[in-house]
Amino acid sequence: MTEKTTRNALVSWSGGKDSCLAMWRARQSGMAIKLLITAMDESGARSRSHGVPPELITAQAQALGAEMRFYDTSWKTYEEKFIATLKIAREDGVTYAVFGDIDLMPHREWEEKVCAQAGLEANLPLWDEPRLKLVDEFLSLGFKAVVVCVNGNYLSRDFCGREFDAAFLADLPAGVDACGENGEFHTFVYDGPAFDKPVAFKRERIVQYESPAELGTATYYFQTLLAA
Numbered sequence: 001m002t003e004k005t006t007r008n009a010l011v012s013w014s015g016g017k018d019s020c021l022a023m024w025r026a027r028q029s030g031m032a033i034k035l036l037i038t039a040m041d042e043s044g045a046r047s048r049s050h051g052v053p054p055e056l057i058t059a060q061a062q063a064l065g066a067e068m069r070f071y072d073t074s075w076k077t078y079e080e081k082f083i084a085t086l087k088i089a090r091e092d093g094v095t096y097a098v099f100g101d102i103d104l105m106p107h108r109e110w111e112e113k114v115c116a117q118a119g120l121e122a123n124l125p126l127w128d129e130p131r132l133k134l135v136d137e138f139l140s141l142g143f144k145a146v147v148v149c150v151n152g153n154y155l156s157r158d159f160c161g162r163e164f165d166a167a168f169l170a171d172l173p174a175g176v177d178a179c180g181e182n183g184e185f186h187t188f189v190y191d192g193p194a195f196d197k198p199v200a201f202k203r204e205r206i207v208q209y210e211s212p213a214e215l216g217t218a219t220y221y222f223q224t225l226l227a228a
Contacts, residue, residue, distance in 0.1 A: 015187075018134075071085045139166065154182075
């Protein structure tokens with residue numbers, strides 16, 4: 001076997017478009033994606049930032065042919081729990097950690113730091129590419145996603161729950177990034193070329209959340225998704 005086919009990797013998996021495209025590119029480069037890891041809230045009921053239930057994230061992993069591993073954490077313990085999860089993956093033979101970040105250097109520096117502490121190498125397949133180009137690639141490949149969270153400082157409530165598609169992008173106000181890289185919105189990918197079948201889900205209510213001052217005061221809207 002060649003080195004190219006033995007590069008075992010995990011993906012820091014949000015369930016959204018950037019981590020999905022990063023996973024796709026990593027696989028296309030020859031990496032074997034064995035594992036997806038996702039941070040959940042303290043209760044384990046919803047993913048951090050995106051607010052997606054574990055049943056749907058597990059369904060993503062199954063459709064993508066990878067093992068799913070969750071870790072419950074507060075924001076205060078996030079780094080500690082993340083490093084611990086990486087170390088366990090390293091013991092299981094994983095040597096690379098794939099991330100979907102594009103161009104925010106503090107994010108890359110943090111990822112390289114925690115990976116080094118766990119004995120892994122950080123891999124960022126989308127790094128330093130034009131954001132709109134990445135969005136175009138994601139959609140042209142045939143991936144499908146729904147917007148599951150919007151930051152009210154940037155977008156109104158009616159953007160939440162929409163399909164992430166050309167119409168959504170055309171409606172974005174001036175100054176809102178097409179990738180949502182500044183935290184404007186988050187997505188949940190449910191189909192595409194990497195999936196052996198679509199993830200079945202149904203939309204329920206939209207929930208409003210007020211973030212505390214220590215996390216940057218803002219109103220967030222979450223589209224509740226349930227397994228169908």
